Amino acid sequence: MGGPILKLVAQRIALGVVLLFAVSALIFAGTQILPGDVAQTILGQNATPEAVANLREELGLNDPAIIRYFRWLGGVLTGDLGTALSNGQDIATSLGGRLWNTLFLAFWAAAVSVPLAVILGLLAVRYRNGAVDKTISGLALASTSLPEFFIGYILVFIFAVKLQWFPGISTVYEGMPFADRMKAVALPATALTLVVLAHMMRMTRAAILNVMQSAYIETAELKGLAPFDIIRKHAFPNAIAPIINVVMLNLAFLIVGVVVIEVIFVYPGMGQYLVDHVSKRDVPVVQAVGLIFAAVYIGMNIVADIAAIIANPRLRHPK
Amino acid sequence: MSNELDFLSRHVVAGRLSRRDFLGRAAALGVTATFANSLLAGAARAQSPVRGGTLKAGLVGGESTNSLDPASFLTQVPFLFGKCWGEYLLGTNPDGTLRHCIAEEYGASDDAKVWTFKIRQGMEFHNAKTVTAEDVVATLERHSNEDSKSGALGIMRGIESMKASGNEVIVTLKEPNADLPYLMTDYHLIIQPNGGKDNPAEGVSAGPYKVVVDEPGVRHGGERFANYWDADTMGFADQVEVIVVNDSTARTSALQGGQVHMINRVEPKIVELVKRIAGVKIENTKGPAHYVFVAHCNTAPFDNNDLRMALKLAMDRQEMLDKILLGYGSVGNDFPINSAYPLFPEGIEQRTFDPDKAKFHYQKSGHDGPILLRTSDAAFPGAVDAAQLYQQSCAKAGIQIEIKREPADGYWTEVWNKQPFCTSYWGGRPTQDSMYSTAYTSDADWNDTRFFNEKFDKMVIAARAELDETKRKQMYRDMALIVRDEGGLILPMFNDLIDAVSDKVGGFVTGKTHELSDGYALAKCWLNA
Numbered sequence: 001m002g003g004p005i006l007k008l009v010a011q012r013i014a015l016g017v018v019l020l021f022a023v024s025a026l027i028f029a030g031t032q033i034l035p036g037d038v039a040q041t042i043l044g045q046n047a048t049p050e051a052v053a054n055l056r057e058e059l060g061l062n063d064p065a066i067i068r069y070f071r072w073l074g075g076v077l078t079g080d081l082g083t084a085l086s087n088g089q090d091i092a093t094s095l096g097g098r099l100w101n102t103l104f105l106a107f108w109a110a111a112v113s114v115p116l117a118v119i120l121g122l123l124a125v126r127y128r129n130g131a132v133d134k135t136i137s138g139l140a141l142a143s144t145s146l147p148e149f150f151i152g153y154i155l156v157f158i159f160a161v162k163l164q165w166f167p168g169i170s171t172v173y174e175g176m177p178f179a180d181r182m183k184a185v186a187l188p189a190t191a192l193t194l195v196v197l198a199h200m201m202r203m204t205r206a207a208i209l210n211v212m213q214s215a216y217i218e219t220a221e222l223k224g225l226a227p228f229d230i231i232r233k234h235a236f237p238n239a240i241a242p243i244i245n246v247v248m249l250n251l252a253f254l255i256v257g258v259v260v261i262e263v264i265f266v267y268p269g270m271g272q273y274l275v276d277h278v279s280k281r282d283v284p285v286v287q288a289v290g291l292i293f294a295a296v297y298i299g300m301n302i303v304a305d306i307a308a309i310i311a312n313p314r315l316r317h318p319k
Numbered sequence: 320m321s322n323e324l325d326f327l328s329r330h331v332v333a334g335r336l337s338r339r340d341f342l343g344r345a346a347a348l349g350v351t352a353t354f355a356n357s358l359l360a361g362a363a364r365a366q367s368p369v370r371g372g373t374l375k376a377g378l379v380g381g382e383s384t385n386s387l388d389p390a391s392f393l394t395q396v397p398f399l400f401g402k403c404w405g406e407y408l409l410g411t412n413p414d415g416t417l418r419h420c421i422a423e424e425y426g427a428s429d430d431a432k433v434w435t436f437k438i439r440q441g442m443e444f445h446n447a448k449t450v451t452a453e454d455v456v457a458t459l460e461r462h463s464n465e466d467s468k469s470g471a472l473g474i475m476r477g478i479e480s481m482k483a484s485g486n487e488v489i490v491t492l493k494e495p496n497a498d499l500p501y502l503m504t505d506y507h508l509i510i511q512p513n514g515g516k517d518n519p520a521e522g523v524s525a526g527p528y529k530v531v532v533d534e535p536g537v538r539h540g541g542e543r544f545a546n547y548w549d550a551d552t553m554g555f556a557d558q559v560e561v562i563v564v565n566d567s568t569a570r571t572s573a574l575q576g577g578q579v580h581m582i583n584r585v586e587p588k589i590v591e592l593v594k595r596i597a598g599v600k601i602e603n604t605k606g607p608a609h610y611v612f613v614a615h616c617n618t619a620p621f622d623n624n625d626l627r628m629a630l631k632l633a634m635d636r637q638e639m640l641d642k643i644l645l646g647y648g649s650v651g652n653d654f655p656i657n658s659a660y661p662l663f664p665e666g667i668e669q670r671t672f673d674p675d676k677a678k679f680h681y682q683k684s685g686h687d688g689p690i691l692l693r694t695s696d697a698a699f700p701g702a703v704d705a706a707q708l709y710q711q712s713c714a715k716a717g718i719q720i721e722i723k724r725e726p727a728d729g730y731w732t733e734v735w736n737k738q739p740f741c742t743s744y745w746g747g748r749p750t751q752d753s754m755y756s757t758a759y760t761s762d763a764d765w766n767d768t769r770f771f772n773e774k775f776d777k778m779v780i781a782a783r784a785e786l787d788e789t790k791r792k793q794m795y796r797d798m799a800l801i802v803r804d805e806g807g808l809i810l811p812m813f814n815d816l817i818d819a820v821s822d823k824v825g826g827f828v829t830g831k832t833h834e835l836s837d838g839y840a841l842a843k844c845w846l847n848a
Contacts (some may be wrong), residue, residue, distance in 0.1 A: 040732045048764045051468050077787045086384035087391070087535060088520065094383070097534075153568060168572040169377065169579075171538055171562050266564050266573075268537040276382040276536055279728055 011307055016298045023294040024076070028069045030290075031283045034053060068198035072287060082284040084277065091288050094273070099292065101172055102269035105185050109192035114247055117197050121204025121243075122236070126228055128209065137205070140198035152191045152264035169266040188265040192258060195249040203246040207239035214238075241308035248304035256293040342487055368381060368826060372846035376835070377570050377579035380415035381563030383536030389509040390462060390518040392471035395583060395834065398506050400539045400561045400840040404445075405509030406525035408436060408455060408488075409500055410839075411749070415831040417500055420549075421450060421510055421525070422488075423696035431495040431786055436488045436503075443546045445529045452483035457514025459490070462507060471507035473764050474753055495784030497791070498750045505749070506838065527554030527842050538562045555826070555845035567812050571819070574599060580824050580846070582836045585817040586664050586700065587645040593819050604816040606832050607659040607747025607754070609651055610643075610699045612692070612709065612809040615769040618739040624805055625684035631670060635712040639811040642708060643701040647817055651810035654799040655758070659813075659831055660751050662788070664796035667803065677716035689721040693734050697727035698742035705811070706742060736767045743767065744814075747832060751795050754778050759802060768807030774803050 039055040056062060075082055081091035120140070124133040143151065160168030172182040211217065212235055220230045259271030270289060277285035380395025389405060392398055409425070411416040419425075422436040442450040461467060463475030481490045492499065509515075509524050522530035525548070528541030539561045543554050562579060564570040570582045571589065575596050580813050585593055585601065594601055607797060614621040614630065622629060636650040649657065652670055694706040705723055710720040725734050725741075735743050748754040757763055760779050761771045775798060782794040802808060816834035826844045830837030836844070 050465060050473065051472065054466050084384065087386035087388075089386075089535070094535075123716070156569070156572050156576075160570050164576055167578050168576045169562065169564055169569055171535065171537065173532070263566050264569055266562065266569055267565070268534070272536065273383045276384055280384045298780060302642060 003211055005309065008309055009231055012302045012305055018304050019298055020291075024073060024287075024291055025069070027287050027294070028065075028072065028289040030067055031286050053244065062145075072284070076288075076291065081288040084282055084285050086277070086280045086282045086285075089105065092154070095270075095288060095292070097174060098268060098270050098273045101267065102255055102258070102271070104172075104181070104189055105258070105267060105269060106251065108182075108185055108189040109196070109254050110251055112189065113193040113197050113200065113250070116193070117200035117247075118204050118243065120197075121201045122228075122231055124201070124205045125208045125212070125231055125235070128205075133205075137202070140201050143194040144198035146194075148191065148195050148260045149264055151194050152188070152247075153193055155187045156264070167260060171266055184305075185267075188258075188261050188267055191261055191265075192254055195261075196253060200243075200246055204239070204243050204278055207240070207242040208235045211235045211238045237311070240311040244307045245304045248300040252297050252300040254298050368555045369845045369848050371557050373558040373561045374561055374824070374841055374844060374846055375562060375581075376566040376841055377562045377573045377582045379563075379565045379567070379570060379584045381536055381539075381561070381565070384534040386520045386529065387522040387533055389507050389511070389515070390467060390471070390519060392470060396539070396561055396563055398833070399583075399835060399838045399841065400541070401506055401509055401543045402526070403528040403559050403561075403842050404444075404522055404524055404526045404530050406450075407508055407590040408503045408510060411504050411830070411832070411837055413828040413830050413836060415659075417504070420653070421455065422503070425500055427497070427499070427786075429786075431497045431499075432492050433785055434490045434492070435836070436490070438486045438488060439548065440486060442525050442548045444645075445523045445544055446512060448512050450525050452486055452488045452512065454512055454514060455488045455510055456481050456483045457516055458508065459488075460512070461514040461516055461519070466601075469507055471505045471696050473757060474505055494780055495754070497783060497786050501587070501749045502753060528559055531558075536563055536650045553842045555838075555843075556841075559841040561841070572829045574819055574821065577821070579821075581818060581820045581827075581835060581840055581844075583818050585819050587643075587647045587817065588645060590817060592644070596819075598822045600820050600822060602818045602820050602827060602829050603647065604829050604831070604834055604836075605649065605657075605659060605813075605814070606816050606830075606834070607655075607657055608745065608816060609655060609657070609747065609810055609813045610705070610744050611651075611655075611742070612811070613735075613743055613767045613809040614740060614809070615739040616805075616807040617769040617771065620684070620686045620690065621739055621807060623684045623686065625680045626686050627807060628691075628804075629677045629679075629681035629684060629716065629718060630713070632673045632680065633713040633716040633718055634709060634793050634809055634811050635672040636670075636710060636811045637672070638712065639705055643705050644812060644814055647815040648812045649815075651812050651837045653802060653806070653808055653810050655745060655747075655808065655810060656751050656799060656815075657752050657813045659747065660754075662751060662792045662795050664792065664799045667796065667799060670803070672712060674712075674716040677701055677713075677718065681716060681718050689719040691721050691723060691737050691740060693723045693725050693741040695725040695727050695730045695742070697725075697730035698735070699744040699814070702742045709811075716721070718748070728739050736765060749832065752779065752783050755798060755802075756783075759806070770802070770806050770808075772801060772805065777821040 039052045039061065077090065081095065083090055084094070120136050124136045127133050157164045166186045167184055170182050170183050170188050183305070208231060215233060217230060220234050242243040246302070258269065259275060261267070262269045262271045270292070274286065274289040321364040335456065352588070376399065376466050378396050378399060382394070385397050389401060392401055407420050408422045410420045412418050421439055421442060423439040436455070438450065438452045438455060444450060459475065459478070459481055462469040462471045477492050477494060477496055479491045479493045481488065511519065511524050522533060527544055527547045527634070529544045531542050532538060532540030541559045543557055547554050564573055564582070567586055571585070571593060573579045590601060593599060593704045614627060616622060631653055640646060640648055640650050650669065652667060673758070690740050692706055694702050696702055706722045710722055713720045734741050745758070748757060756779055757765060758765045759770050760776045778794055778798050782791055782798065785794060787792045818835050823846055824844050825847045827840060828836055832840070
């Protein structure tokens with residue numbers, strides 16, 4: 001079984017790399033058509049014509065786009081993301097800390113939400129159409145229908161302002177004791193869990209229910225197996241591919257789509273960093289962050305594909 | 320009642336109210352003199368500085384693009400943190416007077432052209448180097464260099480030459496300027512070793528706190544500088560921390576949850592709610608900041624003074640103040656100066672909403688058809704609503720305003736100072752001269768009303784050179800009248816700067832120009848034990 005799988009995996013990864021190159025060209029082109037001029041935006045209301053001209057010269061904005069693209073790409077391939085135009089800080093250094101923060105938050109949100117979603121999904125199937133199923137689905141749908149900022153503010157109001165159990169602003173920093181850091185991410189991680197839970201839980205439920213229609217489940221039922229054993233042993237393994245897909249999509253969202261939560265909880269992650277630099281037309285940073293986000297999405301999709309292939313023998317032998 | 324007494328007693332301790340007045344006020348409220356005196360003693364006790372602890376501020380106005388280079392300071396967070404670690408030639412006191420910092424003394428030649436600053440001896444930078452006249456000159460040079468990106472470049476242009484001589488810095492100006500000492504308090508002009516020419520963003524100066532944490536857009540931290548020259552007035556907390564909280568709701572809840580001790584920019588619409596939070600006080604600064612509608616005086620149809628006058632008369636200032644600022648401000652009078660300025664021209668008639676007169680001027684101008692006004696919430700909070708209110712009041716005068724809502728992103732580069740009629744804001748400047756020469760003289764960098772008036776330009780230069788205060792006041796009055804009656808500025812209101820401060824904080828005194836005690840709140844306040 002090793003041969004064909006390795007080949008498939010290699011194919012997927014190669015495809016991912018090609019895709020990433022295409023994305024890099026798109027990102028570069030996209031940042032070129034942003035309105036406004038980076039030099040002028042950096043200086044803001046204080047921009048005098050001389051200052052703008054000086055800054056443009058200093059930033060090398062006078063070279064043609066194609067030269068700047070290859071200069072940038074070359075840098076990225078050698079691990080050099082350049083320096084931020086607006087404050088001269090090394091992008092790789094500032095991004096490293098931010099990326100770590102984002103991954104830390106995403107990890108804890110995922111660590112809670114993924115098992116919870118799968119377990120709740122299994123429970124919902126086991127007691128389908130009963131009170132348990134309806135309660136679980138209802139609550140999950142309610143939490144997902146509320147906007148993220150609303151969930152965030154409600155959590156802050158109850159747990160930070162009223163009860164004062166957790167801090168309402170989650171400023172984490174390097175060298176922060178682990179316990180403090182956990183306390184700081186508690187509320188944003190909870191908010192994110194509530195945001196992504198319903199999607200994963202509903203997909204788990206739907207995928208398993210889909211499998212439950214199959215003839216072999218009927219056979220299992222006729223053999224007299226306990227309902228939960230049927231779900232666990234026979235239905236779940238066959239429903240794993242779509243579940244992994246939705247889990248990966250949500251994981252990607254936890255990394256690249258949490259700007260609102262970061263703003264509400266003042267969490268120093270990638271999203272806030274990107275927003276600040278977009279509004280300053282800080283092109284190298286926007287490009288770097290865009291590329292990382294694209295890599296996350298492409299990577300997660302590859303993992304989902306590969307997991308699905310491993311989980312389902314039929315996909316290993318395409319006809 | 321006790322709130323008022325408490326408030327008044329703090330005023331006595333801060334030196335803003337005499338003891339006699341306080342006792343009179345207390346008697347009027349039916350309080351015995353003995354009780355009033357004990358109140359006062361309590362307030363004084365609460366006012367004696369306490370050392371220690373970490374004082375924290377949650378502020379809007381910080382971005383991950385910020386840098387510690389003082390030349391690049393634009394927004395509130397670098398401004399306030401700069402006052403913690405930076406030391407200036409001269410600073411400001413809460414009452415608007417000058418505070419002698421690195422300049423122990425200063426003086427001008429009779430024609431206000433040559434200024435001498437005597438540098439305080441024995442002061443030390445955070446890197447243990449002694450502060451010298453050469454460092455001061457290097458700093459001023461860096462900010463006045465034409466290649467500089469410094470926000471202070473505009474005010475440094477008037478300098479012809481400068482040199483260090485022993486422990487003195489001698490600055491020679493191109494034109495006389497009686498306000499030079501005030502210009503030296505500009506928040507960009509942090510004195511750095513060798514003027515910051517080596518590494519401007521290293522955050523080294525001679526202020527009360529040393530920079531220990533610098534994470535732009537996240538937080539900034541300082542720890543007390545042991546060799547600070549004026550340890551009796553500043554640097555009481557062991558540590559200060561600025562946490563960047565750009566979201567208004569998050570800022571308020573951080574204060575409420577006790578994670579920070581002070582916040583800036585409380586929105587007028589929630590002030591009444593914040594006042595109800597136990598242990599939190601609202602501190603309101605009646606500064607020189609103002610919200611404006613600017614029209615280019617050189618672009619049709621705004622090149623007609625009758626039309627400009629019609630637009631000014633069609634502005635319902637009181638309604639703007641009530642509905643946009645909910646009363647947290649004061650009405651404007653179409654010139655950019657209010658009583659926050661030292662030589663404020665008093666007694667100029669307040670312009671009010673007058674649809675009939677507006678109609679008269681509008682018809683006289685001969686203009687017909689809609690007038691396009693561009694706006695965005697980037698201009699000031701509530702700018703879009705303000706534009707709509709204005710549209711309605713103009714309609715009453717028969718003037719048709721068409722509103723175009725522009726994206727906030729790019730507003731300052733694409734709309735403001737480019738399009739002929741738009742909404743904007745100004746933060747104000749330390750003196751009338753700097754306000755006028757920043758935006759109203761013909762050669763001003765940000766002449767956003769395209770106001771070209773030779774007579775006015777000459778008056779600005781003449782007033783700058785005038786050392787006789789009475790004459791100067793008269794000149795500023797004449798200048799205000801020109802801008803008010805001929806300029807392209809429609810100024811409906813001056814906005815208050817609203818801070819909220821925990822009652823754990825001692826020594827907070829409202830400033831005159833900027834928020835949070837003119838930016839000194841972290842540097843000067845302490846945590847009550």
